[in-house]
Amino acid sequence: MILLVEDEAPIRDMVRFALSRAGMEMLDAETVQQAEGLLITRRPDLILLDWMLPDEDGLVLLRRLRKDKDKQDIPVIMLTARAGEEDKIKGLEIGADDYITKPFSPPELIARIKAVLRRATGADTSGKLQAGRLSLHPGTRLVQCDGLEISLGPTEYRLLVFLLSHTGRVYSRGQLLDYVWQNVREREERTVDVSIRRLRKALAPHACDVMIRTVRGAGYSLSVKGVDGA
Numbered sequence: 001m002i003l004l005v006e007d008e009a010p011i012r013d014m015v016r017f018a019l020s021r022a023g024m025e026m027l028d029a030e031t032v033q034q035a036e037g038l039l040i041t042r043r044p045d046l047i048l049l050d051w052m053l054p055d056e057d058g059l060v061l062l063r064r065l066r067k068d069k070d071k072q073d074i075p076v077i078m079l080t081a082r083a084g085e086e087d088k089i090k091g092l093e094i095g096a097d098d099y100i101t102k103p104f105s106p107p108e109l110i111a112r113i114k115a116v117l118r119r120a121t122g123a124d125t126s127g128k129l130q131a132g133r134l135s136l137h138p139g140t141r142l143v144q145c146d147g148l149e150i151s152l153g154p155t156e157y158r159l160l161v162f163l164l165s166h167t168g169r170v171y172s173r174g175q176l177l178d179y180v181w182q183n184v185r186e187r188e189e190r191t192v193d194v195s196i197r198r199l200r201k202a203l204a205p206h207a208c209d210v211m212i213r214t215v216r217g218a219g220y221s222l223s224v225k226g227v228d229g230a
């Protein structure tokens with residue numbers, strides 16, 4: 001069963017029609033509160049979650065789900081009218097499994113749902129971010145180097161999600177503050193250096209720290225060059 005959390009009736013109707021044609025059962029909620037009410041007694045196979053809802057942000061529900069031992073493994077696809085890269089990263093770092101930008105077509109929706117369900121059952125791991133020997137799975141927040149788990153603080157995790165999503169590109173400290181830190185009050189570029197240092201330290205035992213490159217006068221970049229002969 002798929003749970004749709006969406007306040008716009010036309011989208012609910014469209015999704016209901018698409019899912020029923022694909023032979024999938026659907027429950028729907030218009031608010032975060034309604035969704036949480038349903039989740040007390042029902043366990044969906046997947047949640048389609050709108051970003052902007054009347055009572056709270058969809059991200060708030062996503063964050064609560066990911067902290068809930070019984071529900072944290074339910075796959076979530078965010079539905080949103082926002083197409084900004086930073087929004088996508090925000091959703092993924094909180095643990096969304098995928099992200100669909102409105103307007104979307106029924107075939108696209110069904111294909112994405114099927115892909116996420118396949119991944120959730122372990123048949124396909126293509127949702128993970130990977131560079132060389134380093135991998136990160138946004139759904140489970142598992143970071144690994146050569147299959148060995150790496151434990152990171154929340155800021156370093158967000159920073160790595162961002163760098164792995166944009167391998168090879170160089171970002172200035174100011175850009176990283178915008179994309180990764182977003183809501184900090186003091187915009188000190190030193191903050192970025194501190195987190196880069198922590199990230200390298202966590203990766204160093206696996207010799208993956210060299211992937212985080214300092215580009216003199218420009219900023220930082222994650223590169224697989226020089227690692228694994230790539």
Ligand code: CA
Binds near residue numbers: 006050051052053
């Ligand atoms: Ca909405």
